[in-house]
Amino acid sequence: MSDVILEMRNITKEFPGVTALKNVSFSVRRGEIHALVGENGAGKSTLMEVLSGVHPYGSYSGDIYFEGKECQFRDITQSEAVGLVIIHQELALIPFLSIAENLFLGNERAKNGIIDWNKTISDAEALLKKVGLKESHSTLITNMGVGKQQQVEIAKALAKEVRLLILDEPTASLNESDSEKLLELLLQLKENGISSILISHKIGEVSKVADSITILRDGATIETLDCAKETITEDRIIRGMVGRDLTHRFPERKSNIGETIFEIRDWNVYHPLHTDRKVSDNINISVRRGEVVGISGLMGSGRTELAMSIFGEAYGTNISGTAYKNGEEIDISTIEKAISNGIAYATEDRKAYGLILIDQIKDNITLANLDAVAGHGVINEPQEMTVTGEYRDKLGIKCSSILQLARNLSGGNQQKVVLSKWLFANPEILFLDEPTRGIDVGAKYEIYTIINQLASEGKGIFLISSELPEILGICDRIYVMREGKIVAEMQSSEATQEKVMKYILTNKR
Structure with a gap:
């Protein structure tokens, strides 16, 4: 044999x-x-x-x-x-x-x-x-x-x-x-x-x-x-x-952190079906201009549910709490209101929720900000082509053309289209939920570089990730979640994988 x-x-x-x-x-x-x-x-x-x-x-x-x-x-x-x-x-x-x-x-x-x-x-x-x-x-x-x-x-x-x-x-x-x-x-x-x-x-x-x-x-x-x-x-x-050595998994970034741009206080969310089950329990989080804030925890700890509930109450029921932007209370009770207040959420499930797979790249990129490429309710196609071509070049999306269907792109390039969509909406606060899931080390490095660039422009970024090296490698500050609660907060300079895991599993140092 x-x-x-x-x-x-x-x-x-x-x-x-x-x-x-x-x-x-x-x-x-x-x-x-x-x-x-x-x-x-x-x-x-x-x-x-x-x-x-x-x-x-x-x-x-x-x-x-x-x-x-x-x-x-x-x-x-x-x-x-x-x-x-x-x-x-x-x-x-x-x-x-x-x-x-x-x-x-x-x-x-x-x-x-x-x-x-x-x-x-x-x-x-x-x-x-x-x-x-x-x-x-x-x-x-x-x-x-x-x-x-x-x-x-x-x-x-x-x-x-x-x-x-x-x-x-x-x-x-x-x-x-x-x-x-x-x-x-x-x-x-x-x-x-x-x-x-x-x-x-x-x-x-x-x-x-x-x-x-x-x-x-x-x-x-x-x-x-x-x-x-x-x-x-x-x-x-x-x-x-x-085809080359990656001497550093994470690109270097000099943090230039400013004042607090966004804050959530006393945020509570209940499960949409099991309405007696609390999935976000009295959450208080914030992000400053130019800061990358990590949210770490096991799957099921409530990270995604928290981000989606903040993004226009896209998840949950009986939501309570207050959102502040630049020190002033804002209304984020619908997705439209969240976007108008400069908030974006890049989902962890790009195929189900992040993209319209049967549509072209250009249609996906402009989807969250159609007004910017339209006049009197009609899309200006030459302008749309120009804008999406710029994002293709800026984020290095590998495709035959911007008319290619999103479903025919590799995972890393699909993720770049999702990011392009939200960058075109020009947000000030971004929730990036598992932005490098299922993509290779080269594409990850490119995503990290984009995150660094966004931070250098003064945007506030929340990064949700299951990979502790990623959290430690690119974040300035880290929240740890367990069972719907924030159980720890620390500067990344103080954090280690062992320390974060102890909080994730036991709430002990």
């Missing part, structure tokens, strides 16, 4: 106006975790979509061999039939169905067209035990955290007798604890003989679990590193990804 379970030879894939993959060759050994890394737009997800049949045979050139046999997958059903299963970054679970129902969706335990519920339940319980999930088979997906949903997706793959599991950014939305559990599960699957392909921008995770690392850049294979033969450092991986 060959040591190689998968081989892709000379894969080329083109989209209108762009070559996504150029003669890419890629192979995976049996029983290994093989990491696939590269900057946004390098072609990682496209390569896996070719492999799994999302892009069917005939829409690309090159050859695919799985278990020594040539494969010409025309859809996902065919690739899954041979044991090749992909878990996308956007999970394919139905929120209001149970775990058991999701596990066997399209793969039902049935006799003569009738679902055998006894077998469905017993098989579901066995699969949940394999992935270490203690939830009941009847639990609705909507009542589970993202980390547990990832475990359900893996159990769903096991139900299809997976032999090669592909995970596309599986920890992008997870906190450190849930990420650790997922990586441990991958190692456990490896022990059981299941090969995995791991796409991730989290270089530390890649270094921790990968047996081999293949680097893609600009749609081409750069190199494959064998972790058993040499010690692979994070800097070594980054150099291969970006």
Whole structure:
């Protein structure tokens, strides 16, 4: 039996106006975790979509061999039939169905067209035990955290007798604890003989679990590193990804902090459905001109709920408290009023809430400030084209043109479009919610540079992030949230990862 379970030879894939993959060759050994890394737009997800049949045979050139046999997958059903299963970054679970129902969706335990519920339940319980999930088979997906949903997706793959599991950014939305559990599960699957392909921008995770690392850049294979033969450092991986050394992960910034520009006092928010549950409890926060203020905490600590409630009460019910701008009370009770008072909120979920994916780049950039490119209710298209072209150049958005659909951009470039939209609205206070989630180290550096530039212009910035090095690397001051409360405030010069984590977990120094 060959040591190689998968081989892709000379894969080329083109989209209108762009070559996504150029003669890419890629192979995976049996029983290994093989990491696939590269900057946004390098072609990682496209390569896996070719492999799994999302892009069917005939829409690309090159050859695919799985278990020594040539494969010409025309859809996902065919690739899954041979044991090749992909878990996308956007999970394919139905929120209001149970775990058991999701596990066997399209793969039902049935006799003569009738679902055998006894077998469905017993098989579901066995699969949940394999992935270490203690939830009941009847639990609705909507009542589970993202980390547990990832475990359900893996159990769903096991139900299809997976032999090669592909995970596309599986920890992008997870906190450190849930990420650790997922990586441990991958190692456990490896022990059981299941090969995995791991796409991730989290270089530390890649270094921790990968047996081999293949680097893609600009749609081409750069190199494959064998972790058993040499010690692979994070800097070594980054150099291969970006084609240069990043001597500093965070750009230097000289803080020039002024007076307080925005303040929230005694802010309380209740859950929109469970109206007796308080999600923001007597919050007091502020930001000064030219200051970057971090908001740290675990997922579920209330960070996003706080930011959205401040942004025109976009989240929550029975909201109380007072907002001040330049020392004067302001009304931010609607999104329109929040924007008119110079407040912007860049969401953590750019695909669901930050962008209109089926619209062009130019339409997305001007969306929050249409009056600036319109007269008498009619958009001045030449002016709109000029403005959006300037933002494309200013933020370095990589695209074929500003007429390209937002859905066809890489994650990092989509994030730059979201930022462009709010910068065009000319805010004075920005809430940036996980602005670097799911993007590579090179694109992160560019986002950090933009944040520094905004601070130098005297804007007040709140940065919500699950990555403590990011919070410590670019913020001037840090708030720590837990269970809807601010449990600590400190200058970044005083902060360490250990100190912040102790507050996050225990409220102790």
